[in-house]
Amino acid sequence: MSALATAVADRLGVSQLERCQPPALSDLNLAPPRLTPPPSLASICSTQVYDRAAHTYGKSFSDVVRAVHGQVEHPPDVVAFPTKESEVVAVLDWCSVAGAAAVPYGGGSSVVDGVSCNVGDGWAGAVSIDLGRLNRVLDVDQVSRAARIQAGAMGPGIEDQLRPHGYTLRHFPQSFEFSSLGGWLATRSGGHYATNYTHIDDFVESLRAVTPAGVLESRRLPGSGAGPSPDRLMLGSEGILGIITEAWMRVQDRPTHRSSASVHFATMADGVAAVRAIGQAALFPSNCRLLDPDEAAGSAGVGDGSALLVLGFESADHPMDAWMDRAVELARDHGGTLPEGVRSSSAAGAWRSAFLRAPYGRDALVQLGCIAETFETACTWDRFDALHGEVMTTMEQALKEVCGGGTVTCRFTHVYPDGPAPYFTLLAPSRHRSQLAQWAELKAAASEVVLAHGGTITHHHAVGRDHRRWYELQRPPLFAEVLRAAKARLDPGGMLNPGVLISG
């Protein structure tokens, strides 16, 4: 921690960073719960301070700041831990009778205030419904290569259960360790992989959800043209239409052939042109992350001021040499160089471990009183240059005004034929009492500039409450009406995740 404090102080050019110690459990002072679970549910419900405090926040910057400072705002009155779907139904029934808001909770990794019990007025209390005990892979279909998985299963648990069958879900968001299948589905999670099948949306054969109006289950199919997709309505519904309890998911054989390369570009613009060419060539690299020079220096140890493209191919079926050869050729056509050549081992090891460590580092930076925030979007290629330029200028200016300085860097997380998904990282000095206000100011500046330049308010972080203001500008007004109508049918009392995605 003190090494980090020194390194960050150096990077930000500030004299010192003071660490704020997170509170002990015994320091927390929660209001007494306003709800008492009925005897039939008592064994799966908790009103313990630990459980309530642990389910108060997700993992957004403001969540972590408040948690570190022992501010426990809007804790759930009760945390329910259903062990089977019928108990999810029973908990919702009880919430309905009790006039309580019901907040689905998967891994708790929301960075958009999507899992808190900040549900507004008019409720007798709030129940956090933790799906974590619905954590099993229930069926594996070796012929179709699919698995029926409970929604509360977390990333590592899913992989552990699929591994003996030779399978992987191959969905690795940065939150992998602390996020669940149900959360991925409810938020349209983006996986680690850069192209083609990477969004969780595309792995769904069917899903099952408990709504206050009953259970909704779609037919398990590899593809269908029968009306609008019921699954696509639930995907991205962020817990406001129902609680996803399980899904049949497409799984994959575990990759055995890998090829990766690190390509250097003199400028970010050269790298962008190369990535566009590779993304439009239908080669479908598993990894195609472009890091701007600052990020390449900070995350992957690139010392020569280059932008870095981490390029990877993998397959469970065949060597990927022809694929990589062509991608490298395209990269070279756009000025790329490969100081290390193509390697079959992971040339991207440094970057990968930085990627996995980043969320832990963020929490430490919060304790040091810094602003450490990321925001992400996607836009078509024709708008990227303007969006990128304006975001960098606007945020550098905002950091100067709000924090007296700081850094903003950019990388691509996903690449589509028609555009990239740029991901921006802010790091700035702050003061412990100003972090939240400064963060809110920066968040607003970032969201506005992204939206003004044709980006989406979120490519894979979800909407929650934090993005709702801008989502409302982006979402077609008539589609908002449809969402409200859908909610009115499935959740007539409006008790599911109030304030998320649509206003109350």
Added chain:
Amino acid sequence: MSALATAVADRLGVSQLERCQPPALSDLNLAPPRLTPPPSLASICSTQVYDRAAHTYGKSFSDVVRAVHGQVEHPPDVVAFPTKESEVVAVLDWCSVAGAAAVPYGGGSSVVDGVSCNVGDGWAGAVSIDLGRLNRVLDVDQVSRAARIQAGAMGPGIEDQLRPHGYTLRHFPQSFEFSSLGGWLATRSGGHYATNYTHIDDFVESLRAVTPAGVLESRRLPGSGAGPSPDRLMLGSEGILGIITEAWMRVQDRPTHRSSASVHFATMADGVAAVRAIGQAALFPSNCRLLDPDEAAGSAGVGDGSALLVLGFESADHPMDAWMDRAVELARDHGGTLPEGVRSSSAAGAWRSAFLRAPYGRDALVQLGCIAETFETACTWDRFDALHGEVMTTMEQALKEVCGGGTVTCRFTHVYPDGPAPYFTLLAPSRHRSQLAQWAELKAAASEVVLAHGGTITHHHAVGRDHRRWYELQRPPLFAEVLRAAKARLDPGGMLNPGVLISG
């Protein structure tokens, strides 16, 4: 025609086939129109017999039978030909005031009674809204490789307008010549290509639709995780929620590298195993059509009783040898043989031309008093053997009982990692006065067996009115409620395409 009559009579083992001559326009006797367009719309509206008759039916078997026999049931009272979006709005406004049903009409190629004015009681009349004059490519974005296209543009017109830019939409349903972008979007059209990006769904960046409640337009994005996708609600909505007027579509560079092969298998089962392996290897062939022995003999001239796999790869960027080599290796591992080797020209020419000619042949067969029908589905691999076996047995039996004989054959149109989309073709002798009743009996038998064995009622033919009965069994009941709620918001008077997708 007489050569066809002889060939089909031989194949079906019947003595002769009598040709029914389609009526002349002057033979048609339509009830007078019940509606008169207001003066402001008179110039874009027609009540001519030709226009009304031409917009009475789609292209289903029963449509063609009735047309051939001069039965013009439920003709539109008026056909509107809007030339710009504001005229679509004006026509809907007029329909609303006049109490008329409004039926969107693209290319008129619906095979599920999706474009007729069979709208039920309670309407002062029905207006067929033909989008055919909204047929332009409005914008081409050379950076993102995308184009803004009006919904009434037909397949060939789209390609003609994209070709000068070096682009193709590369969406070639069998109806390509006579179907429109708007129709493809409204019915979730499946393209000609077998794997990966082939459904029209996946080419949509954004779309724009006129609803009775106003215009709905989504933001143009390469990807997004901001709430449920508004586009995915309109995709497959079959004209009941709004009239799609234009969309930003992902286009592609025109392929320059092609490789194709014809692989023979001793049995259909061997071919199925090979296709499953190829489909799960992430090679993404553009063509991967498996024809059962009867279909291989009939459509591709295969004379040795083999099942035939038509395998193709294409790219605008790079030679596809490595891809094809691995796919052929997988096919050989499953007993496939390549009598002609791999060729860079189209080895599948015979099949391709049969595929393109088939719809014309179907219309001729109708005139000869035959039953000539196709139905299609998709199911996961684990269910395919039972579904295929039961469909073949059930339909052979049904053909015997209903028509005294006939043939049923199967091919795959699309292949997913987790299952195929099998497509069945029926050919049977009938009598001119019995065709419709016999067709209805066969259609019901086919739909029931497909649904009972885990298939979807339609993979790419849509629901319309013809499939609605079975779609209602497949669709989650709560999703039906959501669809109704969406319709109530977007089309409060329920005037858009009554009876399609949901009951009135």
